[in-house]
Amino acid sequence: MDQIRKEDIKQEVFDLYDDYAHSRIDRRSFMQQLSVYAVGGLTLTSLMSFLMPDYKGNIQVKAGDPRLNSGYINYESPKGGGTIKGLLSKPVRSKKKLGGIIVVHENRGLNPYIEDVSRRAALAGFIALAPDALTPLGGYPGNDDEGRNMQSKRNGAEMLEDFIAAFEYLKSHKDCNGKVGVVGFCFGGGICNAMAVRIPSLAASVPYYGGQAVIADVPKIKAPLQLHYASLDTRVNAGWPAYEAALKENGKEYEAFIYENVNHGFHNDTTPRYDKAAAELAWKRTIKFFNKNLK
Structure with missing residues (x-):
């Protein structure tokens, strides 16, 4: 390489x-x-x-980081896949209730990159939950190719219910202040938009290069949105003009950023599509947005 x-x-x-x-x-x-x-x-x-992704050399916040209390939990998703496993992380030294962040994976399950992102969110001062939508099929299998095949076998509507149930779990957690947002990537970005439609009390939604919500559903959105797109990602970007027009027409609170000359997946630092400058700027904006809306 x-x-x-x-x-x-x-x-x-x-x-x-x-x-x-x-x-x-x-x-x-x-x-x-x-x-x-x-x-x-x-x-x-x-x-x-x-x-192919390199999960050994590109993890920023490793499992077992002494600054965090981090471990796997299970929560119930009665309208989705049943019992769902997730990684729950929070800062060790926090003595007050924290804003919550649901971290939604791509189309391949809870891989090491998404676990890393959830730990980064916790280090930024939040309680973060990263669910694994592959739990009903045995969980993330250890490689993305098989994970992608597994996720394609799950029902999309049921997976959305799994992440909505994660929101409810985190919102009522004893260490959460009741304000919960969501950040997601690719498939997870689409889930962010869908959760903004479905959950009136969602405090913030940050989709990264994710499919837009159905235009007819835009009036239902209550949460402020921060959207991140890659200029070279023509597939996902095709839906943005109509989505933005609907957000404006309905007076929704949003901000959108398009990062020039970068590809879909630019935030994922385990693959060559990663763009360090764009990823770091986008994450800085994300944390600032969550600080504003979740604290």
Whole structure:
């Protein structure tokens, strides 16, 4: 992987990976199409290794960090998958009740990157819960490819209920001040928009490159929104103009940021789509937004 530089990879390769990561093409088609770009010193194996997430070298807040009380809990989701497992984290030294943040994973279950993000949220001064929507199928399996296949077998409406149940669990937690927001990435970004529609008492919603809510449902949104998009993510961005128009028309509180020359998934620091400057700026804005609305 060290021999491949991100700037040497054509945009078409990242677009191809996006198609694969979102199950628009299967692994065989992905490999066949990727082989076209295995030229010169690039082999198909090295390209594959470059594109896949690196969870060993890129975790910012590791499990067991002494600054946090962090561990797995189970909560009930009667309208969703039943009993759902999640990672619950909060600062060790906090003696007051904290604002709550639900952290919603991508389309592959509660992987190490999302667990890391939830611990980052806790270190910022919140009580954070990162559910695993794959719990009814045995939980995140240890690799994203299998996790993606597993998540495709779950019902989308039931998964939404799992995250709504997580909101209710966290809101009533003894260490939470009752103000709960949500942040999510990709699939999780879509869940953020859906939760804003479904939960009148949601205190804040921060979708990262997520599918927009149904336009007819925009009047139901009560929570302030902070939306993050990648300029190269034409697939997700296609729905933004109509969504923004509806938010404006209905007088909704929102702010939106489009980060130039970055790809879908730019916040995920375990993959080459990561953009350090955009990710750090977006996260700084996210925490500032939660500080404003959850404390």
